[in-house]
Amino acid sequence: MKSRIATLAAALAIAIALPVLADSAGGRTPAPQFTLTARGGRDVSLAQYRGQVVMINFWASWCGPCRQEMPLLESIYKRYNKLGFALLGVNVEPDSKAADEWLKDTRVSFPILYDKDSKVSKLYEVAGMPCTVIIDRSGKLRVLHRGYKPGDENEYLDSIRSLIRE
Amino acid sequence: MQLRAGGSGVHGGSGRALSPFTRTLLALGIAVAPALAGVLPEDRADVMWHVYKGGDITIQGPSVLVRKKVGDNLSLSANYYEDMISSASIDVKLSASPYHETRKQESLAADYLHGKSTYSAGFITSKEPDYKANTEYFAVSQDMFGDLTTLTLGYRRGWDQVYRDIKAPQGFIENDPTFHERADHRGYSLSLSQILTRNAILGFNYELLTDQGYLANPYRKIRFLSPGQGAGFTLADQVYPNTRTSSSASVQLKYYLPYRAALTGQYRFFHDTWGITAHTAQIDYTHPVRKHLILDGSFRYYHQGPADFYSDLFPRANYQNFMARDRELAAFNSYTVGAGASWLFAMPFVPALGKNSINLRVDHLMIDYSDFRNALLAGTYGAGNEPLYKLNANIFQVFVSIWF
Amino acid sequence: MSVRVRVRVRLTVRALLVAVPLAALAGCAAPTPWVKPYEREHFADPIMSFNRDPVSSVYLDHVFESREGARGATGSVGGGCGCN
Numbered sequence: 001m002k003s004r005i006a007t008l009a010a011a012l013a014i015a016i017a018l019p020v021l022a023d024s025a026g027g028r029t030p031a032p033q034f035t036l037t038a039r040g041g042r043d044v045s046l047a048q049y050r051g052q053v054v055m056i057n058f059w060a061s062w063c064g065p066c067r068q069e070m071p072l073l074e075s076i077y078k079r080y081n082k083l084g085f086a087l088l089g090v091n092v093e094p095d096s097k098a099a100d101e102w103l104k105d106t107r108v109s110f111p112i113l114y115d116k117d118s119k120v121s122k123l124y125e126v127a128g129m130p131c132t133v134i135i136d137r138s139g140k141l142r143v144l145h146r147g148y149k150p151g152d153e154n155e156y157l158d159s160i161r162s163l164i165r166e
Numbered sequence: 167m168q169l170r171a172g173g174s175g176v177h178g179g180s181g182r183a184l185s186p187f188t189r190t191l192l193a194l195g196i197a198v199a200p201a202l203a204g205v206l207p208e209d210r211a212d213v214m215w216h217v218y219k220g221g222d223i224t225i226q227g228p229s230v231l232v233r234k235k236v237g238d239n240l241s242l243s244a245n246y247y248e249d250m251i252s253s254a255s256i257d258v259k260l261s262a263s264p265y266h267e268t269r270k271q272e273s274l275a276a277d278y279l280h281g282k283s284t285y286s287a288g289f290i291t292s293k294e295p296d297y298k299a300n301t302e303y304f305a306v307s308q309d310m311f312g313d314l315t316t317l318t319l320g321y322r323r324g325w326d327q328v329y330r331d332i333k334a335p336q337g338f339i340e341n342d343p344t345f346h347e348r349a350d351h352r353g354y355s356l357s358l359s360q361i362l363t364r365n366a367i368l369g370f371n372y373e374l375l376t377d378q379g380y381l382a383n384p385y386r387k388i389r390f391l392s393p394g395q396g397a398g399f400t401l402a403d404q405v406y407p408n409t410r411t412s413s414s415a416s417v418q419l420k421y422y423l424p425y426r427a428a429l430t431g432q433y434r435f436f437h438d439t440w441g442i443t444a445h446t447a448q449i450d451y452t453h454p455v456r457k458h459l460i461l462d463g464s465f466r467y468y469h470q471g472p473a474d475f476y477s478d479l480f481p482r483a484n485y486q487n488f489m490a491r492d493r494e495l496a497a498f499n500s501y502t503v504g505a506g507a508s509w510l511f512a513m514p515f516v517p518a519l520g521k522n523s524i525n526l527r528v529d530h531l532m533i534d535y536s537d538f539r540n541a542l543l544a545g546t547y548g549a550g551n552e553p554l555y556k557l558n559a560n561i562f563q564v565f566v567s568i569w570f
Numbered sequence: 571m572s573v574r575v576r577v578r579v580r581l582t583v584r585a586l587l588v589a590v591p592l593a594a595l596a597g598c599a600a601p602t603p604w605v606k607p608y609e610r611e612h613f614a615d616p617i618m619s620f621n622r623d624p625v626s627s628v629y630l631d632h633v634f635e636s637r638e639g640a641r642g643a644t645g646s647v648g649g650g651c652g653c654n
Contacts, residue, residue, distance in 0.1 A: 093611060127606075129608060231624060412640075444638065521616065
């Protein structure tokens with residue numbers, strides 16, 4: 001009886017621990033590379049920003065929290081751009097008309113890229129809207145943040161500051 | 167939570183021509199829960215004027231709704247609603263009962279968002295001179311499976327005070343001091359919303375309701391055959407069971423058409439311990455035109471089988487334990503055709519708020535009763551041979567919605 | 571193999587049969603959403619809301635319920651836009 005319980009407990013412990021071990025073993029996967037067309041017509045690729053801390057924000061004009069977040073992203077961009085920080089706003093809509101309309105009223109100075117066929121959304125496994133990803137100077141994925149609630153911008157700032165210092 | 171009109175309705179007749187079971191139901195203030203889990207509803211204000219004209223009565227009044235976020239996680243809403251009625255329905259004319267003129271209803275609700283769950287609570291109170299109804303409700307709404315599914319569980323409780331209006335010797339209307347009853351209600355609901363494809367979403371609702379207490383109507387009467395007396399029938403008091411349990415389940419499917427339009431189909435099944443079985447089927451079509459106009463069209467079919475203790479004309483006095491002649495419990499078919507238009511506009515000085523709207527809606531309601539006759543015509547046709555009653559009514563709504 | 575060892579093996583196998591599915595569960599959350607969050611733009615459109623004008627739908631429900639025997643199950647939950 002005792003050995004049975006012990007074996008079961010050990011098995012359960014391993015079962016619970018495995019996923020945790022997997023997580024902490026290494027979360028530094030290289031960020032998938034991509035090239036997308038930006039507002040203004042030119043092509044922009046992630047490789048151009050190697051050496052900088054890059055934040056990619058997946059957004060859509062129909063998503064309330066995305067719209068709420070944009071002005072805050074703009075102020076973060078303005079503050080840290082000169083310190084080696086880049087921000088890419090990836091719009092996930094198949095038709096960019098609505099997004100362009102909305103951007104007329106909410107000016108942002110960081111590049112807006114159009115992911116019309118969801119190629120990059122799939123690459124980054126976007127699982128919520130908005131979705132924010134932060135990549136370090138060596139091109140590794142460091143932060144994955146799903147959704148937006150007021151106050152999340154502070155988390156972004158903490159991550160950006162520590163990654164800039166690395 | 168969206169609040170359904172609670173309190174007793176004055177519709178269908180004046181005074182409480184509305185069988186109080188209906189009033190108790192309305193007193194329940196059915197709470198409609200949108201899938202709030204994950205995102206709170208937007209701040210808005212709606213001001214409406216509604217008019218119902220049919221069956222010899224006109225009922226109209228305002229409805230005002232305000233919803234505002236307080237902080238980032240809480241949304242509060244309040245509603246004020248009134249029914250003002252004029253003229254007497256067929257039921258009031260038959261029983262010659264007095265009728266009052268106004269029902270007022272107020273409600274307050276709060277929705278609290280925490281992660282993927284929304285907790286809601288609300289209170290509704292309805293007052294008219296002979297009926298006071300209170301309802302409280304609670305609900306929890308949860309997003310799951312990548313936010314494709316939203317599950318909502320709700321509970322509500324209602325408690326009513328029932329009075330009876332009589333004509334005082336001096337001529338005015340007052341409460342009968344010898345009449346004071348109570349009715350209590352409880353409701354349990356389960357709702358599910360499921361995104362099926364990029365263009366289709368499915369909704370499912372189940373609701374169990376129980377009532378206890380005085381569920382009858384102190385004004386309405388039953389009639390039994392009495393050849394040679396009066397018009398061939400005699401009026402008598404109705405006798406209702408003092409409990410009722412009902413179950414209803416509905417499905418809705420909403421489909422997005424590629425040229426930007428929405429098509430909705432709905433079906434509901436209802437059954438209760440009074441023997442009533444009902445089917446409801448509805449189809450709606452929403453069609454935006456360019457940037458500033460949205461058109462709506464709908465058709466609703468409703469079929470009801472009678473309550474076990476319902477009869478238009480009982481063969482004799484004290485025929486059975488429970489007896490009612492309220493047409494809400496009769497067998498009938500109901501058809502409603504509706505159309506609406508919304509003009510969208512932006513507020514001056516506020517950028518991109520193009521959702522504000524001025525709305526107009528008209529519905530035409532037809533009810534064909536299979537076993538409810540116009541008893542006022544007994545003299546001409548003979549008791550039991552009067553033509554079956556047909557109701558035709560027009561319903562108008564005008565409202566302005568502002569988002570802020 | 572002695573009886574004791576055989577019993578031990580059997581128990582360990584049984585424990586693992588329980589633990590492995592648990593481990594698998596710990597890793598997976600639920601069926602992967604087949605409509606991705608970035609594909610839900612239509613559900614954010616107000617015309618796809620189950621309850622676009624609450625004052626109006628509440629009022630019409632009230633009109634019908636005052637005249638009919640049926641009640642309940644008229645509310646419906648709306649679709650999420652996948653935001654947050």
